[in-house]
Amino acid sequence: ESKLKVVVLGAGYAGMMTTKRLTQQLPAEEVDITLVNNHNYHYQTTWLHEVAAGTIDVNRSRIMISDVINTKRVQFVHDTVVKINKEEKTVQLENGELDYDYLVIGLGFEKATFGIPGMDEHAFSIQNVDKSRMIRDHIEYQFARYRNEENPDPSMLTIVVGGAGFTGIEFLGELAERIPELCKKYDIPRQDVKIIDIEAMPTILPGFDEQLLTYAKESLEARGIEFKLGSMIKEIKADAVIVGDEKEEIKTGTFVWTGGVQANHIVSDSGFELTKGKVTVDATLRASDHDEIFILGDCAWVMNSETGRPYPPTAQLAIQEADVCAHNLKTMIYGGTLQEFKYDDKGTVASLGGSDAMGTVFDGNKLYGMQAKVMKNVVDDRYLFLLGGPKLVLRKGKFRPF
Numbered sequence: 001e002s003k004l005k006v007v008v009l010g011a012g013y014a015g016m017m018t019t020k021r022l023t024q025q026l027p028a029e030e031v032d033i034t035l036v037n038n039h040n041y042h043y044q045t046t047w048l049h050e051v052a053a054g055t056i057d058v059n060r061s062r063i064m065i066s067d068v069i070n071t072k073r074v075q076f077v078h079d080t081v082v083k084i085n086k087e088e089k090t091v092q093l094e095n096g097e098l099d100y101d102y103l104v105i106g107l108g109f110e111k112a113t114f115g116i117p118g119m120d121e122h123a124f125s126i127q128n129v130d131k132s133r134m135i136r137d138h139i140e141y142q143f144a145r146y147r148n149e150e151n152p153d154p155s156m157l158t159i160v161v162g163g164a165g166f167t168g169i170e171f172l173g174e175l176a177e178r179i180p181e182l183c184k185k186y187d188i189p190r191q192d193v194k195i196i197d198i199e200a201m202p203t204i205l206p207g208f209d210e211q212l213l214t215y216a217k218e219s220l221e222a223r224g225i226e227f228k229l230g231s232m233i234k235e236i237k238a239d240a241v242i243v244g245d246e247k248e249e250i251k252t253g254t255f256v257w258t259g260g261v262q263a264n265h266i267v268s269d270s271g272f273e274l275t276k277g278k279v280t281v282d283a284t285l286r287a288s289d290h291d292e293i294f295i296l297g298d299c300a301w302v303m304n305s306e307t308g309r310p311y312p313p314t315a316q317l318a319i320q321e322a323d324v325c326a327h328n329l330k331t332m333i334y335g336g337t338l339q340e341f342k343y344d345d346k347g348t349v350a351s352l353g354g355s356d357a358m359g360t361v362f363d364g365n366k367l368y369g370m371q372a373k374v375m376k377n378v379v380d381d382r383y384l385f386l387l388g389g390p391k392l393v394l395r396k397g398k399f400r401p402f
């Protein structure tokens with residue numbers, strides 16, 4: 001008798017934690033587990049703004065999959081997913097094909113450009129390890145170039161960030177740390193470098209508490225970040241950003257877009273119906289027309305039944321979804337009651353670079369500065385602990401008591 005096949009696509013927060021849970025819950029004699037990922041490492045998406053700014057080394061943000069997943073129990077396939085054939089229950093890979101009885105999709109996000117001209121060609125995005133380190137290297141290259149040209153264009157040293165949501169703000173915080181270091185390294189006065197954030201909404205961090213976002217804005221402004229709020233980006237050119245109805249041109253050597261994300265295109269390519277860029281799953285985290293397919297993390301919207309609106313997609317959400325997905329998958333195979341997902345909000349802390357941060361914890365208490373930073377590190381390390389125990393925390397963790 002052949003074994004049941006569970007296939008997990010993507011080794012991000014959702015995919016890794018689901019795989020981990022499944023290995024603990026499903027008997028190896030009866031169920032095969034396969035994990036597919038396009039790299040042989042798992043990376044901390046929530047640290048990518050640090051990789052992009054160059055404030056942490058790339059290797060700090062990634063973990064070999066075989067270090068944390070039991071590859072005797074799980075078949076790890078290092079390949080790129082091309083398409084999911086829902087009706088045939090197969091997954092097409094660049095170098096092969098897999099069939100499944102149950103499928104978990106955790107392929108994460110990609111940049112949403114909202115059809116803004118030039119965005120595909122000229123915008124960097126903080127999307128994965130490779131794209132993030134390209135931003136780091138590009139910025140440094142601009143500094144090096146500036147020192148080597150006879151009459152350098154000052155806009156070479158202008159960095160424009162599109163969007164002032166969570167990712168944009170955290171990236172600005174890291175730039176505020178990194179740019180003074182680069183200035184020193186390349187003998188360039190700090191005032192020659194401009195960092196400008198452009199946001200369509202009249203405020204940064206829409207949805208955040210007013211006091212917290214004011215704190216963040218003032219902290220960043222004090223370190224030389226300029227904000228242009230209520231300004232729509234109309235077009236991106238190779239060397240400029242065009243803003244507003246007046247078509248103001250801001251010359252720049254680096255443009256990084258953080259203004260929107262959507263589900264990995266594999267999901268829409270495979271015929272799943274999208275609402276605002278993602279698939280709406282039911283409370284048990286399954287695709288509405290395919291009971292055997294779970295969709296997690298940044299590919300999905302899960303509705304909050306209390307507010308009637310979807311939960312904002314975060315790593316915290318993806319990790320919690322993994323528990324419910326693993327439980328429900330086991331239930332579908334062995335019987336029992338399916339669990340409905342309910343988000344346990346442990347608070348949100350945004351890093352502002354260096355030793356600054358701000359956010360809310362547990363009961364809505366506000367934290368600022370070093371206290372918030374410590375909390376942020378605790379959250380990061382808690383995840384590493386769940387994934388790889390104390391050894392992984394010691395190797396890759398953020399917490400430095402002194």
Ligand code: FAD
Pocket residue numbers: 009010011012013014015036037038039042043045046047048049079080081082106107108109126127128166167170264266296297298299313314315316317318349350
């Ligand atoms: P991901 O973690 O992005 O993983 C997707 C995986 O799929 C990756 O391993 C990728 O390599 C793989 N993959 C992609 N395409 C293919 C393919 N075709 N074939 C095979 N494999 C593929 N959330 C928080 O809760 N707190 C924070 O502080 C926070 N900070 C953030 C900071 C930044 C800079 C960013 C960008 C996001 C931040 N988020 C934060 C959001 C959080 O990172 C995402 O919500 C989370 O990563 C979603 O997890 P996921 O498992 O869906 O996808």
